[in-house]
Amino acid sequence: MKKSGCGVSEDTGRLIIKRLLMTKLAVLLGFALSIQSFANGYGQGNINLRLEKTPLKKVFRAIEDQGFFRFVYKDEILPKDQRISIKVKHETVENVLAEILGNTGLSYYKLSENLIVITRERPDEDARALVAIKVTGKVTNDKDEPLGGVSVQEKGTNNGTTTKEDGTYSLEVTNPKATLVFSYVGLGSRELAMNGKNVVDMKFTASLENSLKDIVVVGYGTQKKVTVTGAVATVKGSELEKSPTVNLTNSLVGRLPGVYAVQASGEPGYDGSTIRIRGTNTLGNTSALVVVDGIPDIAGGLERINPADIESMSVLKDASAAIYGSRAANGVILVTTKHGKTGKPQLSYTFNHGWAQPDRIPKMATATEYAAINNATYIYDHISDPSEWSAALTAFNQTGTYISPANGTQTAPFQPADVKKYADGSDPWGHPNTDWFKTTLKTWAPQVQHTLQINGGSDNIRYLASLGYQDQDGYYKNSATGYKQYDMRLNLDAKVNKWINTGINLTAREEYRFFPTQTAGSIFRMLMRGRPTDPEVWPNGLPGPDIENGQNPIVITTSQTGYDKDKRDYFQVNGRVEVLVPWVPGLKLTGMATADKENRIEKVWQTPWTLYFWDHKTYEADGKTPLLTKSVRSTFTSPQLSETNYNYLNILLSGFINYDKTLGNHTINLLAAVTKETDKEDDFNAYRTNFISPAVDQLFAGGAPQQNVGGSAYERAKLSYFGRAAYNYKEKYLAEFTWRVDGSYLFPQQHRWGFFPSVSAGWRISEEEFFKKSVTFVNYLKLRGSWGQMGNDQVYYLKNGTPTLYEYQYLSTYGFSNYVINNQAATTLYETVVPNLNFTWEVANNTDVGLEGQLLNGKINFEFDYFYNRRTHILWQPSGSTPASSGISAILPPENIGKTENKGYEFTLGYTNHSGPWSYSISVNGGYAKNKILFFDEAPGAPKWQLATGHPFGASGSPNNGAAFLAYQYDGVFRDAKDITDNKVDYTGVTPGLKPGDMKFKDVNGDGKIDGNDQVRLNKTQDPTFTGGVNIRVGYKDLDLSILFQGATGGLLYIGTESGDIGNYLQYSYDHQWTIDHPSSTDPRLANRGNTYYTGGGARNNTYFLRNSDYLRLKNIELGYNLSPSLLKRAGISQFRIYASGLNLITWDKMKIWDPESTSGSGQYYPQSRILNLGARVTF
């Protein structure tokens, strides 16, 4: 054959046909057709053969080798011993076959011009079936209305068609036992076997079949969903793709019951959600373990994986995580990336263009409101007798000056004439009304994503390659903030021979974060502070003065101050070899090696910047244009450069032995494994200043004085042995046992190893005969339970306010520091810890009971879990009971002293149905988790109502170092002088004298005095206790719509802004305050910064400022349209989808100040995003 046919090269075609024969699969009609088409240019009688005593199979091959003909047969029908000799020239195939088949008892028929089927002369049913069969039918919905546009395919082939408007179809297949796959957007796909019939009608009802056959990825393996005995939540990659966010962690919330995700910032590069499975289970490190394609704790984590590369995500919430051992105590998130599928190469391209904006910007006071507040706080602070306040306010408003009998002449900070100008806008230069957020932020910040994916393969080798690019802009006008990512993935799976499978997964990614030199925290601090009475930008467009330290948001958000570039390169490769042991069926050995490498370079280049000032009285020569002066206003005058280089390598070697055996109704699966892991890191940093010029941003150009270099390194090691034994009887009674022996370098040698078992069991009640007979409307019902222990080696608590991993706490070692001797830096040593030789694994004891089922043929599905987690031997410093006078309270080693519990429930309830061209489903899920400290090392003498023990806790590093809020109990406000005279409680413990508008507190211990002992430990933390979501899906013909509502309840947030003469007030504060002419008994007087006992000082922590952060939001919506396949076919396109989506579109909450997911109560953070997105995906 010298030329190729329609689309399939001759070699490929040959290869595929051969394989088909070898594997005894039915012929693919599609290929046959294609071969037929390229055969048209050839004659049919050109066979030349010269063979001596050749097996029949080789004869066929020899004929095939000459190009045109293909033979289809089953190996076993060929006579084993018969040898054939033949010598022909330019002979027709009919004659040749007659000759060679003469004594074999075989006959043949031509399926097509060039495809010849060899059968026995008395063919059995199978062989006879191998003919082109036309199958027709009609697809309807459960109301017998025809469904058009349904794809009908012969299973395992690309042979297919779609139904017409009247629901009918017609397709030619080769095997009367072929299975047809019907798929319809919004309804998923159904399979029907032909079973010899050639009229196959499909009634598209919401079917049970499909979801019950789902395969779920679990620890080191997969299981049928129906046989899973643990609490496992799953989500498909295609679901996650619906969220138009560039950070995968932001797509999880509301989709997986029991998975808590809180997004605290929207800053490009740092916009990930904190994820906790079933809330907070321990005082220390609460991160879930992320396992990507079998690699635990992968560098870079979950955040930046391209959702288009994800096949599925499973979350192991209970003891099902135990197989992952030492880091799995907080649950496991398993990510499985897509692998190549057998078939012709598929190319798909996805494009997204989104527009992001802050989901919510705090409303701030206007210039006139700000002036009014400042005049009022001036009176509160400077007029000592409150009975004069009213007169003072009147005087301030009328003349701007008040002569106080007690305090002399007092001048209003904002004079009536000025206030008038702020109000009427007549003097934009001198009396602006600046909206700092509006001036600094643009309306929409664009973001784009491109993904190109190729996938395909044969039975022996399959591949998936993917390329991704992302570009995300910041909210600022002329933003220096942004995020770019380049990623690629190559997943190869090869079958070397019948016994050996192998696979290589390769990922490379560059994450490029760039920022201005000022942090988002400083920028938003300035936006919160910016006084509306000050200009940010002069009316002529030049930047106005700084708020302080050179910080004017319009400049410090741009590259005018230099840059901060952070490049992280990840290279992750994972190779796997599986050997099926030939002489022991069911026995498999697997070896896996992983290299996980991260290289990070951060470069911060700071250059001085200039701003424009006006003295409010000097003008240009024209006498009316204000004269602006340019001045360097950075807090340094010489450029500064710091560079950090960080190198990380993790090597993981694992070996597995699997044995799977089914004996009658009994199935056992055994696994034994060992993993060995090393982490190595080294870093280096350098700093120089006094650059010869801001034009050269390289280290060599910096001056020698003040240059500074540093660096560090670490090495870590873990070794684990583990195994699993699973048993089931008819998939009805299920049981599983897993064990782990973990060793970690974090523990002293003699306490290094821990043993952690777990058991789980399931009972598929719906498989019982009695149940099948009596409860017919329930198709599936399973009761399951699990209990397991997991070790946690993370010695993790605060160090100078930052959560830190504490290593080598069993060694007597000294750390390095500095002190100035002889006016120079001398290296010094300090004691880092009092070594403890007796600490070992923290133990998670997790119990779960679950019930799951399906009703009415799968129209209704539900799942309910109750869990009880108890964490014992928590690694914690006994600093609560060790007096500081011991001298060791700051260098205490960990001990296994903490004990906590966490209990709650999760549920999912779904309903799926369709009607005519409509299909719809709704699913509700939720998770509640409430934890409690059972033992926490606390000062023995502390008041009971202040103990953290018995109360919930957050993660280490959250406010109060994880403990629940400790606060004074707000009890209203002293409305007036009489209220104060009537007061019997002594407030001298918090303030020397009460004034109207001061806050009242409850005298909790009843001693007639407000002091520190009146603070109460609350039963809430910043974290929500309940989170849930509602997923709604509607399909109509080629249109589909997904809506996700998501909400959370049970958390509190402390609200406290930097307001006063130093910065602006929230509009909320202006609207809710005690004032001289509108005294309130619920809202206190506003204060200049912390200048009252309830805004600063000891009683700042009070319940008035703790606000409920409950919310419900329209989290995600996607509307998609799939172009008709028949239209696309002509263009060689198999799928073309366009869609529009949105994120965080509407939020309902009580706080109404900033985003309720915020963990900052001061507004000094980069807000979460609202995103609108348009996208398209085309697959060839």
Added chain:
Amino acid sequence: MIVTGVTLLAACKQDFLNTQPLNQISANATWADGGLSEAFVTNIYNGLGNGGFDEQQLSSLSDEAVFVHPGRGINTINEGTLSPSNLGWQSGTYEWGSMYSQIRATNVALENLRTATFDDTVLNHRLAGEAHFLRAYYYHQLVRYYGGVPIVDHSYGLNQDYSIARSSFSDCVNFITADCDSAASLLTGKSLAKGRATAVSALALKSRILLYAASDLHDITTAKSKSTVISSYANPELLGYTTGDRVARWQAAKDAAYAVIQAGGGGYKLGLSAPATSADAQNSYLSIAMGGGSNAPGVDKAASAELLFERDFSSQLVSGGPGTDGTSVGLDNGPNGYHNWAGNAPLQQLVDDYEMMDGTKFDWTNSAEAAAPYKNRDPRMYATLLFDGAGWKPRSKITSNPDPVNQIQSGQYETTPGGALLAGLDTRQSPVENWNASWTGYYMRKFIDPDPNIVDNNTRQYIPWPFLRYTEAVLNYVEACNELGQDVEAQTWLNKIRFRAGMPATTETGDALRQRIRNERRVELAYEEHRYHDARRWMIASATLGRKIVFINVVGNLKSGALAPSPYKHDETLYTYHYTPVQDNSLENRTWLDKMYFRPISRDEVNKNAKLIQNPGYTN
């Protein structure tokens, strides 16, 4: 795969999990090596923090200054709302837990030096001497804030009984002086790099603690007579001497001070026989404050001879942001009109306590003095603080050229006769960062490097903090002599200080001399963390620290016929300036309660250590 399997199996045989920390060094290796041992001892100096150069200074807990920014827990202390559960602001340089952490380090060092295996015994003794000094220093910090404290003279191990009672005040003093003696003896004759404690440092520390020990507050008989809170306290031995000979304590204080005078190198310019000129006196005082760390013209680096123990700063160790590492004193305390933060602003009460050049007290009722309060004053005033019209560094020309003459503008000035008042650049009505302006009308100057190349807003300074200086020991000596009735000796040494300061000699005796000495100490040692303690140990806090805050209100009225200069400048030919002291409680409503003699021990600490007895006047 087989290779993998073998590797994995082999792993458990090796010490695969025995990784070692790469950024630390073992204790054993440290004490076998002189250099590493020295590094350990050197680190204990880090407990000194930034000396007194925190953004919030101890001066603002006294009648020297008031801290400008609210909400830092300073008013908690000054308004007397402090309690064991509401401690207010505490510096790490004396905070209970920080001190005990450092004390442990000294104990670890002393224990290990005894068995250390490196050869250099000279070094070993020197390090032991430094450790003794530092232990004494940290205990002295505890004792002067809290009274008698638990004496921990060894390093605790794990799982021991950590409950420990407070030692009596006298035991603590004895422990500190013993450490000072050990340090002095071990350090004598050793060469010590700048920044380390020397034998003289140890003598000076001993002098200070013995002076405190002899004072009123720690003589329980006297203290009880002056305070009902103390007289009703069940454990007065924790606060002072309940028995013993007070004269002997004054004698010990005198002897210790004299030992410093003899060994301390003579200080700086204390040999004058007559008052220096005002200009020289200002320069001497400024040079001492600069401690050799300033390159400003005229500043004499030789004045660093005054410093007997100091905390140095270096450009190599500029670590944290401004206000965190002791090198931004100018930013922390300078005028807002220079884009600085005012910080610890001087009070009118401090200004009032600077004598007139002739040695008389300044008097607001004297109309001439009231009309020109900044004329003819103790030269040290001009080197300690900035007032309206005072000359200062070049102002950054951010708003045209608002101040071509580089003067402080902390007043309000008429622009037309009888017309609107223009607020100065350094006021709270300033167009420049007014929330950072001083309320009092004054700014701290003493420790700010006057070098015009140091733009405080964006340039660091490297001025050492003086923990102990020669003049303090002289003042200790003078005070002890006076208390012992040796007034002539007291006058002699007091006048040496006064001559250097440009002030006339005093010939007073008895209580008049005592008051003069106390005022001299207040003025000479202003902003050096003395007033807080002195006012307490003299038991004059009620009348001094407890006073309401007084600010100055400066108004410049145009003289008849005068035209307002533009831009404004201080000009007494054009303006008549009116100075009005104003009491203002808006920032802090100061008071004095006798519980404030001692800091409360934190409620948590008391709850952890059942043997601890709380200080008088505190419940919870």
